[in-house]
Amino acid sequence: MSRLLQALFGRLPIGWLQLTHNRTRFAAALAGVAFANVLVFVQLGIMNSMGAATLRPYDFFQADIMISAGDANSLSDGGNVARQWLLQAMADPDVVDGMGLFMANVPWDRGEKDISLSTFGVDPVKPGFIGVQIADDLPLLQVQDAAILDRLARGLAKDEAAAIRPQTPLAFEAQSRTLVAYATFAGGGGFGGDGYMLVSDQTFLSLFPARSSAAPDHILLTLGRGADVDTVVARLRSLISDPSLRIRSYADAAQDDLKYQQTRRPTGIIFGFGVLIGVLVGLVIVYQVLSTDVADHLREYATFKAMGYGPRFFLSVVFEEALVLGVMGFIPGLIVGTAILTLMGKITTLPLAMSFSMAVSVFIGTVVFSAISGAIATRRLAAADPADLF
Structure with missing residues (x-):
């Protein structure tokens, strides 16, 4: 030295x-x-x-534009969005498809300790909105009360998660209903829950009967090839008659969520x-x-x-x-x-x-x-x- x-x-x-x-x-x-x-x-x-x-749950889905309530600072908070705005957005020539996204925390009673699962309700016949690692298993959700479970969720044993497959599903109780996990994906615990779960929108509504199919938490839109996202966002803001809505590109929504978590939470x-x-x-x-x-x-x-x-x-x-x-x-x-x-x-x-x-x-x-x-x-x-x- x-x-x-x-x-x-x-x-x-x-x-x-x-x-x-x-x-x-x-x-x-x-x-x-x-x-x-x-x-x-x-x-x-x-x-x-x-x-x-x-940012991790944003990787579970694929979209170009997300429409949220004016007070929605993240995926998990804010009010609902009327499905009628999805129909209005579909009138834009560059909007190819849309899907309502439901989200809520579902407690899974494990006996000694509950597992809190951040649960997404999706349309099981629209794989284009689902991330690559989950899309192949999406048809499984067409069965009522079927679920795709986060194998990295806190409180879920690795050997128990590894055994989950369509031939050997895992049945469990949540929200006074019996759900059946037929497949898994890699999520992991976060600050708002112990893991994630995907169910169909119909199963989600059966878990939360007070919720309405006409009021998802967010609306996801995909655009045609070559469409400019910022241009379509600007058109949608003038096309949709509710000025309080947050209409952003999907990437901007993720970054806004990150900024909110780091600077305001x-x-x-x-x-x-x-x-x-x-x-x-x-x-x-x-x-x-x-x-x-x-x-x-x-x-x-x-x-x-x-x-x-x-x-x-x-x-x-x-x-x-x-x-x-x-x-x-x-x-x-x-x-x-x-x-x-x-x-x-x-x-x-x-x-x-x-x-x-x-x-x-x-x-x-x-x-x-x-x-x-x-x-x-x-x-x-x-x-x-x-x-x-x-």
């Missing part, structure tokens, strides 16, 4: 030698930086998983503050270590200052220490953070994992906040008079 730093800075690695002179303090400083990294990694991992979990705001707190913890730890080191070596620094060394030299020494703390503290933080996220992902079935972009961003952030801490720590030294330090 000494040779590497000497080649990097072109001088004796004074910062490294000062840090390693007291190995106990050095180890404690690295542990503090690693802890701050772990905190940031976990918070970022949860934030990213919330984003992935928000309490969970997203809390996780964002968690990342900020992790950064502040790292700043405080590195600053405390560097300022203590500067105070302990004021006489040595005064000697250099009396010999004519300027502020740039002292700043480079402290930056060297900050770089060492940032890089060496990042490595154990990355290892521990990866292990924690992997364990949390297995327990919660949330898409929690360490990504390359997340590791790079945290590494750069660690080096930057270490450098900022170093710059703050040198202020006392820059203002000191060598004659006052002996």
Whole structure:
């Protein structure tokens, strides 16, 4: 390490030698930086998983345009949409087909603990609106009370889910009805439920008899080949007579949902503050270590200052220490953070994992906040008079 730093800075690695002179303090400083990294990694991992979990149900379907109620900020909230707007939308020459999408949470009584399934009611004769991984099994939903179950749902054993197929279906009780799962798909638990389930729109209405077939939660539209989505959206806004409706491209609806979850829902705001707190913890730890080191070596620094060394030299020494703390503290933080996220992902079935972009961003952030801490720590030294330090 000494040779590497000497080649990097072109001088004796004074910062490294000062840090390693007291190995106990050095180890404690690295542990503090690693802890701050772990905190940031976990918070970022949860934030990213919330984003992935928000967008995941959009992958279950295929559409070009989605029509929702004016207060619908996500797939699961907001009012219903009258089916008559589907008929009006079909009058547009570029709209090829449409489907009403129903959604609600269905509790599955498992004895010790219920499983909350985010359930979608779809038209089983319209595979064009269903994602590739589910479309082949869609005809199974033409049977009343049939379901396609999320095999990654929290609380559902892997061997139990693996046994579900048309020849060996799984019957279970939900909403005082007996549902039969004939197939599975890969969903996974989210923040709004333990997993997902698809049923036909008729089965959905039997689960929720107060709901009406004339009022789905959303309307999905597909356009003809070559049609411009934004142009059709603009036409539909003038064609449909209810100005309160949210008429957006399907991709925009997904991004609006993600933005809402991250910036307006309490969970997203809390996780964002968690990342900020992790950064502040790292700043405080590195600053405390560097300022203590500067105070302990004021006489040595005064000697250099009396010999004519300027502020740039002292700043480079402290930056060297900050770089060492940032890089060496990042490595154990990355290892521990990866292990924690992997364990949390297995327990919660949330898409929690360490990504390359997340590791790079945290590494750069660690080096930057270490450098900022170093710059703050040198202020006392820059203002000191060598004659006052002996």
